[in-house]
Amino acid sequence: MPILRLHDCPARPWKNGLGRTRELAVEPPAAGMDDFLWRVSVAEVDSAAPFSAFAGVDRTIVLLEGAGFAMALDDGRTHALTEPFAPFGFPGEARVTVALAGGATRDFNLMVRRGRVRGRVAIWRRADDVRVLAETVLLYCARGRLELDDDVLQPGDAWLRSATIPAHSHLAPGGVVLAVNVSPVG
The missing domain is CATH 2.60.120 (Jelly Rolls)
Structure with a gap:
């Protein structure tokens, strides 16, 4: 059975270079940031860096560890990602800024190509x-x-x-x- 271990996945820069993520899986295998069908990763958020933009992608984020952060989306919505294991969905092209609620956090991310999956x-x-x-x-x-x-x-x-x-x-x-x-x- 294919088991992946997060500690075996190398930390890589976010698409915008302002944070780090560990990619667990991507479809198709070896797809890049602009051509995946779906992608799952675990990100480390330790500063108030804005999220990377992913046009045409729907995102779901889930707080795993830490106090979380407040998200401000460019459509005027805000969301407090402070409750562990409570999924929140938003469009990947949204400009998202964050304000940490405490120290560093770790979150789970699912990204899917809108219109295809x-x-x-x-x-x-x-x-x-x-x-x-x-x-x-x-x-x-x-x-x-x-x-x-x-x-x-x-x-x-x-x-x-x-x-x-x-x-x-x-x-x-x-x-x-x-x-x-x-x-x-x-």
Whole structure:
């Protein structure tokens, strides 16, 4: 089963060069910032740097660690990304500035190419939340542990979909998993 470990993913600069991210998965494999269909990464936000712009992309962000930050979007909306594991969606072309609520944070990001695919991040907190769907492309263990067949995901580990869906899955008490579902439009 394809297991990814966040610590094995190199930290790379954001598209705008003002922060760092670790890419967990991208479709198609080896796609760049301008030609991916979908992309999943974990970013480290340690300053009030503006987000990179991604035209034609829908983004979902989820606070993983830290006090979070306030987001100000150029359409006048604001959002306090201060509650862990509460997904927030916004258009990738939006100019977004941030004000840290405390120190550095770590957040999970799903980006999907608008008009081609739809994406959603489901949060699993209980054993009965666990449902690997046909459109599930990645599972990210944020807390605790997730058993998938003979493999165990610890915090920072991700399962990347291959041809086989796990026959057995179990989320340990206190665990939190982010399930990324991507489906074609139309």
